[in-house]
Amino acid sequence: MADSYDAVVIGGGVIGTATLFNLMRLGCRRALLLERGELAGGATAKSSGIVRTHYSVAPNVAIAGASLRMFDQFSGLLDDPEADAGWYGRATSLWRRRATRHRPSSRAVYSTVSKRWRGTLG
Numbered sequence: 001m002a003d004s005y006d007a008v009v010i011g012g013g014v015i016g017t018a019t020l021f022n023l024m025r026l027g028c029r030r031a032l033l034l035e036r037g038e039l040a041g042g043a044t045a046k047s048s049g050i051v052r053t054h055y056s057v058a059p060n061v062a063i064a065g066a067s068l069r070m071f072d073q074f075s076g077l078l079d080d081p082e083a084d085a086g087w088y089g090r091a092t093s094l095w096r097r098r099a100t101r102h103r104p105s106s107r108a109v110y111s112t113v114s115k116r117w118r119g120t121l122g
Contacts, residue, residue: 007031013044025077 006028009020012035020033035041051071053064070077074085 001032002030005030005032009033011035012037012039013042014040014047 007020007023007030009016009023009031012033016033016035017039020031023031051064051067053061053068055061055064071085071087074087075081075083
């Protein structure tokens with residue numbers, strides 16, 4: 001263990017490990033991850049592993065699309081052809097709701113989002 005680090009990440013769940021991964025990807029080589037138990041042993045271990053992509057807020061659509069691309073390209077991101085994220089593919093669902101005076105229909109929301117962000121989800 002080194003005497004000093006450029007970055008210290010506390011917590012080895014999905015957010016901590018993703019932070020460390022991106023620090024390393026951006027060139028930080030002296031980083032330390034501290035976890036009191038097992039990696040991904042807390043709330044991350046209880047996650048259903050769903051990558052939700054049906055957002056009506058444009059930045060969330062972009063983030064979800066980037067997440068899907070990372071899962072699709074996981075072994076390349078790690079430069080390890082045998083790396084496996086356990087990604088089983090994609091499923092879709094469509095929820096319909098009725099429009100009211102104060103709320104547009106889900107079809108109107110989907111149409112607006114898909115026109116604006118077509119191609120974002122890969």
